[in-house]
Amino acid sequence: MRDLLWLIIVILIIGWLIGYFAFPAIGNLIHILLVLAVIAILYKIITGRRL
Template identity: 70%
Template sequence: MRDLIWLIIVLLIIGWVVGYSFFPNLGSIIHILIVIAVILILYKLLTGRRL
């Protein structure tokens, strides 16, 4: 189950990179993906769960 968070984070980052590269006109929507990924990483770090 802990690997599921990392899978979501990786998918969000890949989606952000692909979206930023191919659809630059959707800037705000694409950057929301990276913000969600960063929030998930911070949540994992702050809750003290094993990475």
């Protein structure tokens, strides 16, 4: 489960970066991806799991 959450975080950040530079017109979706990635990272920190 730990590796799956890490994979999701990486995919969300990569998707955000690709969307930010390749498709600037869809800014809302890009920021939603970033927020989801940050929430996942905070969840891992709060629950005490290692990154």
